[in-house]
Amino acid sequence: MKRLNDDKRLNEDTRTFQGGIVITASKRNFTKPLFSTLAIAGVSALVLTGCSGGNGGDGGGDATGADHEMLDYVINSENTTTEPILDALANNQCQAENEAQPLEISGIPQAEIDAQMQLLASQGGLPSMFAAGGNPAEGEKLWDAGVILDLDEAMTELGVRDKVSDAAVSTIEKLYGGEFNFLPFQYNIEGFFYNTQIFEENGWEVPETWSDLMTVAGEADAAGVTPFAASGEQGWPLTRLVSGYLFRSLGPDAMQKIADGDAKLTDPEYVEAAAQIAEIGDMGYFGDNVASLDYDAATNEFLTGNAAMIYMGSWLLGNINSDSNQIGTENVGFMRFPAVEGGAGSIDEYPSNVGLPSTFSKDAYGPKTADWLKCITENFGNEAIEQGQITGFVSDVEVDLPVISETIKDEIEGATDSVLWFEALFNAKASSISSTNAALLATGQMTPDEFMTLVQDALDNP
Structure with missing residues (x-):
């Protein structure tokens, strides 16, 4: 694999949030950015008026584009998980594809x-993959302009469509225009991680309904154990509970109705979800x-045994399987967000996200790039699990995983x-207001009506 950024240098550790995904990474400064800061100034609202092939979202799946000399892949520089897997594939399972079209990875800030990408698309210059x-x-927008691949x-034409999990595809469809x-x-499901030792010592069954969950929480509190560890400083761990309740009470389209304007967060049934979290x-x-708890502190509350439960995504496995876990991996269980009695949602519908997924340029999708897509799809899941990562690709190799990791994989x-999650379909203003005021909701400094009104106003007036 040819690296465009061999002379990158490592700086201080940073923490980046990708739709709720937490990645502990090292900052990487790339010496060959695609554009200077000046070049991208003012293009954040760029409309793809000059794109070739604008065909209403019919990206097409035929390998009829013009292969680039390199499989040039632009990734967010904060991501430290994808490149090692592709590197391994380029040197092993996809060696022939790499010789025919060398993989070249460059990074820019998320x-x-x-x-x-909007600017490159308007100029007909998208990289092969990004x-x-x-x-x-x-x-x-890129899909609607017809510049990215179907x-x-x-993958159906390549015979590898079954190598991506249905749940991951479902999440992508909900996020990117259906x-x-x-x-x-990357792929993460969300739910409650719980301390199995505390549960067993107190004779608690895994809650399947919201009422059962509140009963366990009350008994934990009475026993001197914090029921739920949560970060109010970040905010989104609290709003995840609001949307979780909404999806179970109103059904899987609860937040899509908000995005479409068919419902308001100020409607009584939506305010009720905020009221449950306030309670x-x-x-x-x-x-x-x-x-005052940040993400690390809330995680520490759970992994030191001070809290019985924490709502989080499967990205927490990195912490659970690390030396910072004082309760032991054998004492961590995972349960789905419980059902709301009489609700329209199903406990089988996982809140989930795909981090920052990647796609291919339609114009650059020729036979060599198609070979790369096939090889990546066939092998990414297996290579990822060998490296201890769980993704949206199917893996069929036997790997000795901790029990909790095997549970999540299954x-x-x-x-x-x-x-999705509460802010997934929000504009930037509403997303910021939601996360920054969630702690006020949880501490009683803002009523459920006030909280939902504030976020709805931001949606109506971006």
Whole structure:
């Protein structure tokens, strides 16, 4: 694999949030950025008026494009998980493909990806493969302009469509315009991790309903154990509970109705979900310092045995399987977000995300690139699991995983449908207001009506 950034240098550790995904990474400064900062100034709202092949989203799956000399792949520089897998594939399972079209990876900051890809698309100069930015609406624009590949069609033609999990595809479709047009190099399901030792000592069964969950929370509080560890400083771990309740009470389209304007967050049934989370805070079930806890501190509360449960995604496995876990991997269980009695949602619908997925340029999709797509799809899941990562690709190799990691792997591979998260379809303003005010909701400094009104106003007035 040819690296465009061999002379990158490592700086201080950083933490980046990708739709709720937490990646502990090292900052990487790339010496050959695609554009200078000046070149992308003012293009964040660029409309793809000059794109070739604008065909209403019919990306096509035929390998009729013009292969680039290199398989040039632009990735967000904060991502430290995807490149090692592709590197291994280029040197092993995909060696022939790499010799025919060498893989060349370059990185740019996540915050710049959307603007740069929109600009490149308007100039007909997209790289062969590139990561999505942080705003799914920008990826949907590229699809609507007809400049990215129809992966469903392409992978079906290559005979590898079954190598991507149905749940991951479901998540991508919900995020990017209803089509399978991005690859899930990352995939996370969400739910409650719980301390199995505490549960067993107190005789608690895994809650399957919201009422059962609140009963366990009350008994944990009475026993001197914090029921739920949560980060109020980040905010999104609290709003995840709001949307989880909404999906179980109103059904999987609860937040899509908000995005489409068919419902308002100020409607009584939506305010009720916020009220449920406010009640958890009022009862003291988040502990005494939820507003000041950051992500690491909340995680530490759970992994040191001070909290019985934590709502989080499968990215937490990195912490669970590390030396920082003082309760031991054998004492960590995973349960789905419980059902709401009489609700329209199903406990089988996992809240999930795909991090920053990647896609292919339609114009650059020729026979050599098609060979790469086939090889990546056939082998990415297996190579990832060998490296201890669980992705949206199917893996069929036997790997000795910790029990909790095996549980998550089985849950992902058995899942068929998914739901998103509270801010997934919000504009940037509403997303920021939601996360920054969530702690006020949980601590009683803002009423459920006030919280939902504030976020709805941001949606109505971006």
